[in-house]
Amino acid sequence: MYEAKDYSKLVGMKGFSEILLKNHFTLYNGYVTNCNKLLEALMKMFEEDEVGTPEFAELKRRLGWEWNGMRLHELYFENLGGNGIFPQEGILSKLINEQFGSFENWKKEFIGIGLMRGIGWVILYQDIYTGKLINFWINEHDIGHPAGGNPLLVMDVFEHAYIIDYGLKKKDYIKTFFDNINWNEVEKRIIK
CATH class of the missing domain: 3.55.40.20 (Iron/manganese superoxide dismutase, C-terminal domain)
Known part of the structure; x- marks a missing residue:
């Protein structure tokens, strides 16, 4: 299962209020939670040989939304917290x-x-x-x-x-x- 990462180090970042960041972290935590719930439900359906059912299909479709919501927020938060100066080398x-x-x-x-x-x-x-x-x-x-x-x-x-x-x-x-x-x-x- 996935664990929500701690991005609290971003609190205090110039131009982003604490309330905005904390709300955004809460939203991200929801994606992690829902991703885990879907993975658990899908595994249970797999074990009970319910693969191919409409219920399985809908959960599998929903997983893309929750998974990418989790992963994109991680990439977003991780590419913040710098000084914004684009390196001229590299x-x-x-x-x-x-x-x-x-x-x-x-x-x-x-x-x-x-x-x-x-x-x-x-x-x-x-x-x-x-x-x-x-x-x-x-x-x-x-x-x-x-x-x-x-x-x-x-x-x-x-x-x-x-x-x-x-x-x-x-x-x-x-x-x-x-x-x-x-x-x-x-x-x-x-x-x-």
Whole structure:
């Protein structure tokens, strides 16, 4: 079974109130709890030879939502807590500059995706087959992830990630998100 990770070290992070972070941690804990409940129920159904039933199918479908809700929040929280200064050296810098022309070009596209209307995630993926980088909009946790995509930078743009502190000013939240990126963590996720 999965255990919720402790991200309380993020409390006090510039631009994120304690109440917003604690609410977000509670939401994340719910994904972990529900993921575990579904895995237990599915295992019981498997043991009782109920695989193939409509009930099994619906639980299996729901697992994608809870699993990705858990995992995406972990990636999101783990790529926060830094100083936001993009490193000029390293593999990530090299890849972004080669493929987007500059960090500013890449950032402009990433922010533009984040400002799109709707709820979801903005994720910088690395194609595990080619090593190329691509920014994606992911609407729902369990829909739209690119096959063979390795998530490098994950930004939550569901309202719960910012509305307590920023209201409908998503642009201000995105600026604060960038000010707090832990680029060392993002760099570690690259498949070389």
